[in-house]
Amino acid sequence: xxxxxxxxxxxxxxxxxxxxxxxxxxxxxxxxxxxxxxxxxxxxxxxxxxxxxxxxxxxxxxxxxxxxxxxxxxxxxxxxxxxxxxxxxxxxxxxxxxxxxxxxxxxxxxxxxxxxxxxxx
Amino acid sequence: xxxxxxxxxxxxxxxxxxxxxxxxxxxxxxxxxxxxxxxxxxxxxxxxxxxxxxxxxxxxxxxxxxxxxxxxxxxxxxxxxxxxxxxxxxxxxxxxxxxxxxxxxxxxxxxxxxxxxxxxxxxxxxxxxxxxxxxxxxxxxxxxxxxxxxxxxxxxxxxxxxxxxxxxxxxxxxxxxxxxxxxxxxxxxxxxxxxxxxxxxxxxxxxxxxxxxxxxxxxxxxxxxxxxxxxxxxxxxxxxxxxxxxxxxxxxxxxxxxxxxxxxxxxxxxxxxxxxxxxxxxxxxxxxxxxxxxxxxxxxxxxxxxxxxxxxxxxxxxxxxxxxxxxxxxxxxxxxxxxxxxxxxxxxxxxxxxxxxxxxxxxxxxxxxxxxxxxxxxxxxxxxxxxxxxxxxxxxxxxxxxxxxxxxxxxxxxxxxxxxxxxxxxx
Numbered sequence: 001x002x003x004x005x006x007x008x009x010x011x012x013x014x015x016x017x018x019x020x021x022x023x024x025x026x027x028x029x030x031x032x033x034x035x036x037x038x039x040x041x042x043x044x045x046x047x048x049x050x051x052x053x054x055x056x057x058x059x060x061x062x063x064x065x066x067x068x069x070x071x072x073x074x075x076x077x078x079x080x081x082x083x084x085x086x087x088x089x090x091x092x093x094x095x096x097x098x099x100x101x102x103x104x105x106x107x108x109x110x111x112x113x114x115x116x117x118x119x120x121x
Numbered sequence: 122x123x124x125x126x127x128x129x130x131x132x133x134x135x136x137x138x139x140x141x142x143x144x145x146x147x148x149x150x151x152x153x154x155x156x157x158x159x160x161x162x163x164x165x166x167x168x169x170x171x172x173x174x175x176x177x178x179x180x181x182x183x184x185x186x187x188x189x190x191x192x193x194x195x196x197x198x199x200x201x202x203x204x205x206x207x208x209x210x211x212x213x214x215x216x217x218x219x220x221x222x223x224x225x226x227x228x229x230x231x232x233x234x235x236x237x238x239x240x241x242x243x244x245x246x247x248x249x250x251x252x253x254x255x256x257x258x259x260x261x262x263x264x265x266x267x268x269x270x271x272x273x274x275x276x277x278x279x280x281x282x283x284x285x286x287x288x289x290x291x292x293x294x295x296x297x298x299x300x301x302x303x304x305x306x307x308x309x310x311x312x313x314x315x316x317x318x319x320x321x322x323x324x325x326x327x328x329x330x331x332x333x334x335x336x337x338x339x340x341x342x343x344x345x346x347x348x349x350x351x352x353x354x355x356x357x358x359x360x361x362x363x364x365x366x367x368x369x370x371x372x373x374x375x376x377x378x379x380x381x382x383x384x385x386x387x388x389x390x391x392x393x394x395x396x397x398x399x400x401x402x403x404x405x406x407x408x409x410x411x412x413x414x415x416x417x418x419x420x421x422x423x424x425x426x427x428x429x430x431x432x433x434x435x436x437x438x439x440x441x442x443x444x445x446x447x448x449x450x451x452x453x454x455x456x457x458x459x460x461x462x463x464x465x466x467x468x469x470x471x472x473x474x475x476x477x478x479x480x481x482x483x484x485x486x487x488x489x490x491x492x493x494x495x496x497x498x499x500x501x502x503x504x505x506x507x508x509x510x511x512x513x514x515x516x517x518x519x520x521x522x523x524x525x526x527x528x529x530x531x532x533x534x535x536x537x538x539x540x541x542x543x544x545x546x547x548x
């Protein structure tokens with residue numbers, strides 16, 4: 001079973017994605033802020049990370065930098081899951097090493113599942 | 122009767138009198154009735170009279186000349202005073218102008234600089250008139266500006282970060298009768314404005330982010346209801362949730378549009394124009410709508426130009442929003458399996474974007490109002506309840522603010538074609 005780490009501070013959104021991906025047969029690990037996210041990325045070595053950008057304390061961009069710096073975690077594919085839709089944010093996220101950038105308000109849970117599956121295949 | 126004729130008449134009669142007097146005297150003399158001295162006296166009087174008349178005329182002439190000269194002198198003096206006043210006025214305007222102004226002569230030397238320009242550039246010396254602009258970079262801490270000052274072409278509103286300031290720079294070549302007369306350089310300290318703009322934008326972005334988070338949670342939960350993630354739902358529930366889902370989706374677009382429309386209304390719609398590739402923008406919008414195109418089984422075609430267009434000065438995000446609105450409309454108002462065709466081409470000195478669809482079209486009677494704020498055609502309302510009536514209002518404003526134009530042709534139940542053009546130069 002593949003493990004997916006979701007770093008998302010909004011409990012409602014996190015719960016919905018967890019439910020959807022669990023029903024698709026993934027094992028979900030949750031982190032509710034950036035620090036916890038970095039820690040769990042290194043310790044639990046998930047197969048994929050879903051990363052929100054607007055997070056308390058350490059923001060998503062910083063989390064991404066930290067993950068990509070860590071030799072053990074750097075190979076884990078990271079999908080950014082955010083509502084920041086400015087081009088600069090998208091470019092910045094992709095440049096920092098994300099494999100995809102999903103704007104929450106424009107994608108359905110099914111589409112997110114499809115993207116996750118495509119990357120883990 | 123003019124005076125001169127009276128004078129001439131008098132002179133004529135006096136001359137006639139003198140001539141006859143001479144003749145009579147001469148006759149008397151011949152007949153021994155008069156002495157020679159009389160004739161001499163008369164001739165003398167004759168000469169005296171003509172000499173007197175000549176001098177009199179001359180003096181009159183000189184008098185007239187003097188008067189004319191005096192007049193001319195006075196006129197000149199007045200002109201001089203006026204030009205002096207004009208000069209003072211221009212100098213006052215120049216000194217107190219609310220933007221920094223630097224004027225260079227044709228040899229790239231400083232010909233004038235106003236106090237504000239000195240303040241912005243941090244030049245404390247009283248007089249730098251005549252200094253070559255090349256030396257400014259060496260003498261003062263204004264190096265980042267010098268290449269712009271020396272640029273051969275005009276520069277319009279280039280933003281530069283300089284020390285703690287944000288400076289907006291324009292360079293305007295002064296050409297008079299095809300002769301290079303130097304340059305006019307305008308410097309604006311926009312630090313305060315930019316800071317305010319940033320605070321405002323940050324606030325708006327954060328508000329938008331919050332709104333979108335709510336929209337996203339509704340979208341995801343409703344979709345999961347529809348997909349049966351929370352158990353089976355009956356047909357009626359499914360129908361209601363399905364409608365709610367669609368409406369919620371329209372909100373994402375509306376949030377962005379409403380924001381733009383508010384800014385246009387406030388007159389604070391700031392444009393950030395840079396050189397951009399329009400084809401790239403179209404491609405990214407097409408990518409954005411890829412899923413929607415697929416789900417409606419639209420026959421979509423983007424007729425790419427055979428060669429790359431020159432980049433043009435535009436606000437990329439705003440033009441992107443125009444194309445997004447046009448494509449969104451085409452998708453909204455074209456039924457499943459319909460056709461949408463997008464093309465880009467160069468038409469004279471303009472880039473022309475064209476989008477045609479086989480959708481419901483715009484009824485003839487309502488075509489005049491299509492660019493008005495909040496206006497939605499009756500058939501559009503029936504087909505899709507979620508439109509805000511803002512998309513085309515925003516599109517028209519943005520295109521016109523780029524010195525372009527937007528138009529359309531449409532026939533109800535046949536489809537619509539929207540075309541906008543943007544000038545390649547001088548946007």
